[in-house]
Amino acid sequence: MTNSWNIPHWLEKEVRERDKQCVYCGENFTPASVSKKTCASWEHIINDAKIITRENIALCCCSCNASKGQKKLSTWLQSKYCLDRDIAKEAVAPIIQKAIESGQ
Secondary structure, three states: OEOOOOOEHHHHHHHHHHOOEOOOOOOEOOOOOOOOOOOEEEEEOOOOOOOOOOOOEEEEEHHHHHHHOOOOHHHHOOOHHHHHOOOOOOOOOHHHHHHHHOOO
16 A cells, blocks of 8 residues: 555655654644645655655655755755755754765
């Protein structure tokens, strides 16, 4: 069984347990009814929807997800959005730090 993003139930459960706040900015997730910007959204760290692994699937806030879009992680981390919010290699979640170390 998969969700609408083709993420298997077991992986969705694992990622939801791991990512309790945005993997980029650290913002606590809110229900969409409170704020669409801070509700959780699925993120493909490497922008390829076919890569559905625990290393590539994460939860981030809609604001970070919208800003990152299809940009490569290393490029996005140098953007004004990230600079303005102190989103840097040292501040992101361990799953993102691993992706950076692997050249993303």
